[in-house]
Amino acid sequence: MVDVQGTVEDGFEPVRDAFAANFDRHGERGAAVAVYRDGRKVVDLRAGTKDGDAEPGDPTAAPWEPGTAQIIRSATKGIAATVPLLLHQRGQLDLDAPVGTYWPEFKAAGKDRVLVRHLLSHRAGLPVLDTPLTPAQAVDGTSGPAAVAAQAPAWTPGTDHGYHAQTYSWLIGELVLRVTGRTLGAWVAEEISGPLGLDLWIGLPAAAQERVGRFAPVEPPARPAAAGLRVRPKQSVADAYADPASLTSRAFGAISPAPDENAPAYRAAELPASAGIATAPALARAYAALIGPVDGHPRLFAPATLTLARTEESAGPDRTLLVNTRFGLGFMLHGPASPLLGPGSFGHPGRGGALAFADPENGIAFGYVTNGMQPNVTADPRAQALVRAVSRVVG
Numbered sequence: 229m230v231d232v233q234g235t236v237e238d239g240f241e242p243v244r245d246a247f248a249a250n251f252d253r254h255g256e257r258g259a260a261v262a263v264y265r266d267g268r269k270v271v272d273l274r275a276g277t278k279d280g281d282a283e284p285g286d287p288t289a290a291p292w293e294p295g296t297a298q299i300i301r302s303a304t305k306g307i308a309a310t311v312p313l314l315l316h317q318r319g320q321l322d323l324d325a326p327v328g329t330y331w332p333e334f335k336a337a338g339k340d341r342v343l344v345r346h347l348l349s350h351r352a353g354l355p356v357l358d359t360p361l362t363p364a365q366a367v368d369g370t371s372g373p374a375a376v377a378a379q380a381p382a383w384t385p386g387t388d389h390g391y392h393a394q395t396y397s398w399l400i401g402e403l404v405l406r407v408t409g410r411t412l413g414a415w416v417a418e419e420i421s422g423p424l425g426l427d428l429w430i431g432l433p434a435a436a437q438e439r440v441g442r443f444a445p446v447e448p449p450a451r452p453a454a455a456g457l458r459v460r461p462k463q464s465v466a467d468a469y470a471d472p473a474s475l476t477s478r479a480f481g482a483i484s485p486a487p488d489e490n491a492p493a494y495r496a497a498e499l500p501a502s503a504g505i506a507t508a509p510a511l512a513r514a515y516a517a518l519i520g521p522v523d524g525h526p527r528l529f530a531p532a533t534l535t536l537a538r539t540e541e542s543a544g545p546d547r548t549l550l551v552n553t554r555f556g557l558g559f560m561l562h563g564p565a566s567p568l569l570g571p572g573s574f575g576h577p578g579r580g581g582a583l584a585f586a587d588p589e590n591g592i593a594f595g596y597v598t599n600g601m602q603p604n605v606t607a608d609p610r611a612q613a614l615v616r617a618v619s620r621v622v623g
Contacts, residue, residue: 230256234273234294239621243271246617250610251276255448257600258292258441259581260508261614264516265622266591267523272509280599281444290441297427297440297507298597299489303584304430304504305396306576307514309348309537309558310528311404311415317533321407323348323557330406337380346385347392347399348558349541353381354399355392355548356475360484367487367497369411372398382475383547389555390475390547393579394482397501400558413498421510424517424525428510431498440505442490445580446600448609466603468550479548480579502578511595515575515586519593534588538574549605566606569594569619580604583611590622 230251236244243263250256258276262269274292282289315321321330323345328335334342339352346352357375365371376398382390392399404412413431421428432440468476487494489503497503506514516522518529518537529537538556546553546565554561559574566577568585569592575585580601586593596611 230275232273232275233292234260235271236273237270240271240618242617242620243614244273246613247273247275250613253449254610254613255446255600255602256598256610257282257444257446258296259596259598259600259610260292260296260298261596262507262509262512262594263618264512264522264593267516267520269509269512274508276599278441278599280446280601281442292441295427295439295507297436297505297510298582298599299440299443299495300504300506300511300582300584300597301502301578301580302393303506303511303576303578303582304499305501306559306574306584307416307420307428307504307506307511308396308400308412308430308500309576310420310514310518311412312344312348312400313533313537313557314419314528315404315407316536317530323536327403331377331402333374333377336378339381339385342381342385344403345541345557347396347403349555350389350392350396350546350548351386351542352392352399353383353385353388353390354379354395355390355479355482356382357395357478357482360478360482363483363485363487363494366394366397366483367494367499369498373402376402388547389542389544389553391479391549391553392501393479393548394501395479397499397503401498401500411498412500420514420517420528424513424522426506426510426514428504428506428514430500430504432492432495432505434492434496436505437492437495440495441599443580443599443601446602448602476548476550506595506597508595508597511584511597512593513595514593515584515595516593519586519588520591538572551606553606560606567612567615569615569622577606577608577611581608581610583608583615592618592622594618
């Protein structure tokens with residue numbers, strides 16, 4: 229039995245049960261989950277080892293501690309999306325303006341009609357780069373923006389959607405820099421993480437490096453098929469990811485070779501698509517602040533901005549993920565590809581496990597991080613078990 233540490237308020241015990249079960253049923257190594265309801269933390273749990281590459285049962289492995297943070301991969305996108313939406317709320321950014329209004333070089337290769345909202349809703353037609361960036365180029369702050377500015381769209385912008393797995397970093401990051409003169413990571417630190425006291429970074433400072441656990445790919449336990457049933461092969465995002473010519477593989481491979489995500493230099497980089505670092509309580513608190521006041525801090529999203537965040541902009545077959553996805557402005561919305569708490573939920577998963585979202589109708593904000601990265605792009609079974617537990621509690 230895993231030793232689960234932390235607290236749950238009365239009524240939220242099913243979340244603790246589901247969290248503990250993940251270690252037995254789904255091969256969890258180390259993880260944390262937090263839930264806020266109506267601006268108050270009601271779940272704060274952690275268990276397992278801080279380092280996902282430690283052997284299971286290793287008595288010398290460092291335990292997951294209250295302040296342990298972890299890379300959250302694409303769950304970073306939801307945090308990053310708050311920045312342009314807040315800039316719009318403050319009158320500094322027009323969502324219906326061409327991106328070239330703020331970033332003139334971006335007009336190249338037929339992109340003069342790409343709108344700001346197209347970047348946020350994965351409709352810009354720019355999920356791939358003809359020439360992938362090296363890990364060093366990806367984090368140097370100039371090569372990425374230059375590459376997406378020069379890149380021709382893979383489809384007519386605004387007519388379809390496909391997940392911008394890596395290029396989202398340079399598209400959103402450079403837009404924010406052009407509008408504010410600050411990097412997106414600096415903006416988040418000064419305007420969101422600092423005021424709210426969040427252990428959440430897009431660009432990890434050296435002083436916090438030791439708090440971050442290592443992660444490793446972990447295969448979930450095999451589950452035997454039911455007797456008499458034949459499993460029919462089908463095309464999946466995993467199949468497409470293995471095909472180097474597919475749009476899926478090229479989108480996730482816009483940085484090649486794959487960077488060492490445990491390396492301090494990568495963690496320190498500002499990659500708003502994939503390299504955010506956070507604790508589970510910080511993620512939950514950030515989303516709680518989007519939808520309501522938290523500990524005396526006023527809500528971040530005005531009602532109109534909240535409506536923008538979760539109004540459907542893209543829906544249907546996703547050219548990159550090969551499943552039906554739904555996006556608002558920067559946030560993934562509740563749907564079969566990424567089930568959240570309910571129809572009004574908005575947030576973002578991270579490939580391999582992490583998940584963060586808010587459900588305004590129930591006053592719920594949720595954050596889950598893990599160091600055992602499993603081969604799931606959207607609906608990780610560990611995160612989904614926790615979401616179902618929360619759903620049972622709130623009805």
